[in-house]
Amino acid sequence: MISFSFIPKSKEEENFFKVYETLKNEGVTGIETIIGDHLPLESYKKYPVKGVHLLYYPTWLEFWKEDQEKVREDFYNDEGILNYYRSFKKEILLKTFKKQFEDAKKIEAKYLVFHVSHVRPKHIFTFDFDYTSIEVLDETLKIVNEVFKGDGPLLLFENLPWPGLTLKDYQLTKYFFERVKYENKGFLLDLSHIICTERNINNFQEADQYIIKKIKNLGKLNRFVYGVHVNGIDFKNYLDKDFSKEIEEWSNGDRNGKFKIELEHMKNLDPHKVYKGDLKSIFNELPNLKYINLELNFSSLDCLEEIIKEQLNYIK
Template identity: 75%
Template structure:
């Protein structure tokens, strides 16, 4: 099944269906979406939803562990915390994901995507983490095993470049997967996330080889990779830059200004471009691949149609 990522807004149904009908002829069979409060849950039934990407908090570990001094550093005050989490109590994380789980069932999603990762805002420039992947995995397990119970869609855990599930370490991936109590589970491999912090990646040939090798390093776990997010990075040696100016600008800003600096940095690091490599060589390493989703950046409906069609050329 081949889908693309799309988050609907009010009044967009007609425009969406116009391009979707055209893309269906090329082999597109649905969309992966995020369910938010901006749209009534019943409105999602108008869209061909196959997957639901659950809400994601890039920064959550300190909030979950109630480390108030670090929370203050990242969010300044209670208003900043409320704007980000919608509560001052850590139980909001459990409540939010439980609601997302139930909403995904209502729209009859076939699969869910859950980010297993954590990064503090200041660390995205320095990569100087004060927490380990194991710590992130252990705390994530507490949430996952409390939220996802009983029957439900296939739950896919996505790799990110930050501490947590990177899919670059077989032992840690196995450790996490074996401790998830929800039975209907698997992994989702995000192509740009696994390479976007690798400084030696120069082109798509390097990217293809690197991803294939990392899949093989996962040994028997590769049979649980049921989904792939297809997206590519730009090969402009971005990580070789000196980020001292960005860091200084970030330090001086208020929470809103800091967010703008962070967002610009992340767009450069992970721009969600068309993946122009040998996708077949990657897919051939995944014996049980079910869901291929194009997670691409676009500026308009017409541009969405263009990038999806372009990406399809590398799949067929």
């Protein structure tokens, strides 16, 4: 099944379905979306939702571990903490994910996507992390095993380049997967995220080889990779850049100013461009692949159709 990432907004339903009717002729069968407060839940039922990407907190471990000193270092004051987490109590994370889980079932999503990762804002430039992947995995398991219980959609754990689930280490991947109690589970391989874990990839041909190598390293765990996020990056050795200027501006900015710098940095690191590699070879390494989602950046519905069609040329 091929879908694309899309977050519905009010007053654009008619335009969306004009584009979607065309894309259906190209083999697209639905969308992967994020359920937010900007639309009532009933509105999502109008859309062809196949997957729900659960809310993602890039920075959460200090809050979860109730390390108030580090939380305030990252978010400054009560207003900053409340804007990000909507509470001062760690239980809000459990409450938020439980509601997302129930809402996804109500709109009959086929699968869910959960990010297993943590990074503090300043570390997206320095890669000097406070935590190891095993620490992130252990704390994530506490949340996952409390939230996801009983029957429900397929729960797919997505890789990121930060500490947590990178899908690069077989033993860590196995360790995490075996300890998830929710039975209907698997992995989602994000192509650009795994590329971002290796600085020496210069083009899509090298990216193909690297991704296939990492899939092979998963051994029999590759049969649990049920989903793929298709997206690419710009091969311009961005991470080799001297970020001293950005770090200085970030250090001297207020929370809003820092957020803008962080966002621009992440757009450069992971721009969600069309993946122009040999996708068929990658897919052939995943024997039980069910869900292919085109997670691409687009500025409006007017250009969405063109971008999706371009990406489909590398799949068909």
